[in-house]
Amino acid sequence: MALATLGVVVLDCPEPRALADFYAEVLGGEVTSDDGTWVDLEVPGGRPLAFQAAPDFEPPAWPARDRPQQFHLDLTVEDLDTAEKGVLALGAKVLDAEDRSRTWRVYADPAGHPFCLCAC
Known part of the structure; x- marks a missing residue:
């Protein structure tokens, strides 16, 4: 229980x-x-x-360990490229999206919290 x-x-x-x-x-x-x-x-x-x-507030310094991320949100999307364009237009910043063969990409929201866009 x-x-x-x-x-x-x-x-x-x-x-x-x-x-x-x-x-x-x-x-x-x-x-x-x-x-x-x-x-x-x-x-x-x-x-x-x-x-x-x-x-x-001090945002995480992902992937550095001196100010670790502590948590992150995984957001499921249908199309990574379309979702990426959308979050960047809203003020997100790319943290790790270089490997286009992966099914996920890492960004920071406008306050600096890491989040991932994950293909469904």
């Missing part, structure tokens, strides 16, 4: 609404609340995400 269920994944960041808007565009979600320091994002067919203000 489980002791708990996963409620929400929370990402610390300097600008919660801006990061919520980024993921709303990427995942098709909708912001349901925003108090300036905490923003909730409902994601169709998945767990909600939340974004919490962290004024001293």
Whole structure:
């Protein structure tokens, strides 16, 4: 028997609404609340995400170990090239997408959190 269920994944960041808007565009979600320091994002067919203000936030230095990633999101897509164009237009940065033979590519969201686009 489980002791708990996963409620929400929370990402610390300097600008919660801006990061919520980024993921709303990427995942098709909708912001349901925003108090300036905490923003909730409902994601169709998945767990909600939340974004919490962290004024001293320092993004991971992937793949360096001095500021490790701690976690990342794997986002399933149908077409890697199309999804890549979309996330880059929204402000993502390429971290590791040179090997075009792989079924996944690594990016950083606008706050610097690593995430992967993974072909289904």
